[in-house]
Amino acid sequence: MGQNNSSRILIYSHDTFGLGHLRRCRAIAHHLVEQNKHLTVLILSGSPIIGSFDFRTRVDFVRVPGVIKLRNGEYTSLSLHMDIEDTLMLRSSIIKHTASIFDPDVFIVDKEPIGLRGEVKETLEMLKERGTRLILGLRDVMDEPNLLAAEWRTKKVRPVLEELYDEMWVYGLPQICNPLENMGLSEKTQRKTIYTGYLPRQAGSAQNMPDLNIVKRPYLLATTGGGGDGEEMVDWLLSAYESDPLLPYPVLLVLGPFMQPEVRTRFAKRASRLERVETITFDPHLESLMTNAAGVVAMGGYNTFCEILSFDKRALIVPREKPRLEQRIRASRAQELGLAKVLINDGKREPAKMAAALRAMPKQNLPSEVVVPGLLEGLFNVNRLMTPWLHRASEPGSAGKTVHKLVDKA
Numbered sequence: 001m002g003q004n005n006s007s008r009i010l011i012y013s014h015d016t017f018g019l020g021h022l023r024r025c026r027a028i029a030h031h032l033v034e035q036n037k038h039l040t041v042l043i044l045s046g047s048p049i050i051g052s053f054d055f056r057t058r059v060d061f062v063r064v065p066g067v068i069k070l071r072n073g074e075y076t077s078l079s080l081h082m083d084i085e086d087t088l089m090l091r092s093s094i095i096k097h098t099a100s101i102f103d104p105d106v107f108i109v110d111k112e113p114i115g116l117r118g119e120v121k122e123t124l125e126m127l128k129e130r131g132t133r134l135i136l137g138l139r140d141v142m143d144e145p146n147l148l149a150a151e152w153r154t155k156k157v158r159p160v161l162e163e164l165y166d167e168m169w170v171y172g173l174p175q176i177c178n179p180l181e182n183m184g185l186s187e188k189t190q191r192k193t194i195y196t197g198y199l200p201r202q203a204g205s206a207q208n209m210p211d212l213n214i215v216k217r218p219y220l221l222a223t224t225g226g227g228g229d230g231e232e233m234v235d236w237l238l239s240a241y242e243s244d245p246l247l248p249y250p251v252l253l254v255l256g257p258f259m260q261p262e263v264r265t266r267f268a269k270r271a272s273r274l275e276r277v278e279t280i281t282f283d284p285h286l287e288s289l290m291t292n293a294a295g296v297v298a299m300g301g302y303n304t305f306c307e308i309l310s311f312d313k314r315a316l317i318v319p320r321e322k323p324r325l326e327q328r329i330r331a332s333r334a335q336e337l338g339l340a341k342v343l344i345n346d347g348k349r350e351p352a353k354m355a356a357a358l359r360a361m362p363k364q365n366l367p368s369e370v371v372v373p374g375l376l377e378g379l380f381n382v383n384r385l386m387t388p389w390l391h392r393a394s395e396p397g398s399a400g401k402t403v404h405k406l407v408d409k410a
Contacts, residue, residue: 006038007390010104012095012120013045014112015066019226019257021110022047023303024139024171026055027199028108031379033058036390042102044095046116048078049257052284062098064091067116075116092119099123106133106389111142113157113165124164133389136165138179139302140172140198143324145182152183161189168193169385171302171378176333194385197377201303201310204288212252214278220251220358221293223286225301227256231263232345233299233318238270240354241277247358249294250276257282287311295361300331300340308340309376314364315340316357338370 009032013025022045029041033056043050043061050061065087066078077087095115099107107127113136114121124134142148152158161168170179174195209215222237224230234253241247253271255264264281271277283289290296291311298304300317308315317340319327334340341364343357 006040007036007106008102008104009039009041009106009108009386009390010099010102011041011043011108011110012115013043013047013110014116015045015047015050019047019049020139020301020303021045022050022053024137024199025108025110026053026059027201027303028137028379028382029059030056032383032386035383036387039390042098042104044098046078046091049282052282054284062094064094067091088117088119091116092122095120096123096126099127103130104132106135106386108135108137110137111139113152113160114155118155121160124160128164133167134165136161136168138168138170139326140170140177140179141302141326141330142179143326144329145180147324148179149183158185158189161192162186165192167385169382170195171197171199173197173372173374176337176372177330194381196381196385197374198306198309199378199382200376201287201307203291203311204285206288206292208285208288209292210280210283210289212278212280214250214252214276215289215292218249218294220249220295220297220361221254221289222251222297223254223290223304224256224259224299225304227254227259227264227281229320230256230259230299232320232349233297234267236318236345236349236351236354237297238267238274238277239349239351240358241274242270243351244355245274245276247276247355248362249358250278251297252289252293253277253279254283254286254289255279255281295364297358300327300334300342302330305330305334305340306376306378309367312366312368314361314366316343316361317341318343318345321345337372338365339367339372340364 011025011029013021015021025043029043033039033041041059044064045061046064046066048066050063065080067075067087068078069075075084077084080087109120128134170193180193224233255267268279271279290307295314296308297316300319317331319331321328331342335342
């Protein structure tokens with residue numbers, strides 16, 4: 001347990017492709033330290049650009065060697081000239097050693113119950129013995145239930161959910177998406193599941209806006225997230241502006257740091273020929289860009305969806321469908337509820353279809369015009385769920401995590 005009656009939370013951020021996990025974990029960490037003055041949070045991540053983000057006081061990170069998922073589904077080391085198995089052993093060792101020294105009161109694992117290729121399982125077992133509260137955090141949509149169930153069977157996840165984790169938090173609402181439906185989980189595991197609502201984001205400051213002419217007038221923000229799988233959306237969007245230069249708004253296109261450099265260069269060259277399109281690779285203050293945008297074009301990952309709801313933006317979602325249907329499922333439910341519009345990529349990517357959708361955006365309803373109780377209460381509920389454990393850890397003279405064990409058995 002931390003010194004000076006402080007509490008500690010360790011968060012494992014599964015980052016091999018994109019920015020989603022890191023941005024979600026960072027939002028949770030920032031809210032928790034804001035609400036709990038004696039709390040320290042440490043994030044474990046393999047993201048190569050984690051150092052580009054701002055972190056609040058009492059939030060820090062340990063970066064493990066990065067790995068990246070190839071298009072064929074295999075993993076490889078991002079920077080080190082090492083076999084993937086050796087890289088994973090190194091990551092696992094760093095994770096376990098960090099957890100041992102940091103000695104958290106609560107350990108939150110994001111999305112992957114045993115981590116990448118099982119790299120956090122030994123850490124979970126070690127911390128369980130110490131009485132650490134173990135939480136699995138899941139986004140609102142994972143994948144089609146039959147595919148996820150098969151994946152979890154292969155990875156032998158179910159015993160871990162049943163025996164190691166104390167709670168499973170779903171950062172969404174069951175009436176929108178239920179990621180564990182038809183998964184065949186035991187009643188004991190199902191009782192551990194809590195739906196928190198979506199995680200709201202804080203509006204960005206005007207001080208963090210980039211010095212670009214395009215943002216000095218009403219504009220659309222188009223974002224691919226990390227950009228590693230955003231090539232088709234960008235191509236379609238550019239083709240619409242190439243064919244119809246009089247679309248309602250100019251567009252600022254954030255290509256993403258993980259887009260292939262040669263692809264990024266090609267898109268930037270196309271955009272440079274268009275008077276009403278501007279591109280940037282990455283901005284750590286995306287919240288500021290979205291706060292000030294007239295609307296958003298995006299692929300509909302979890303974090304972007306939370307931002308669209310938080311900042312009440314009209315949105316056109318162009319979901320990817322491979323390797324997972326996560327974005328398609330979320331986008332379809334959002335459209336059914338009237339929270340956003342969806343444009344499905346049929347492979348043809350006709351410029352006129354994209355142009356028509358962009359022309360219709362100013363007439364869309366705002367998300368706030370749809371009433372969904374508890375929609376954006378995720379951070380409030382995460383703090384509410386966490387507070388009893390943090391207070392037990394920080395009580396003067398308490399036995400720290402030993403108290404957790406006694407309370408659990410009471």
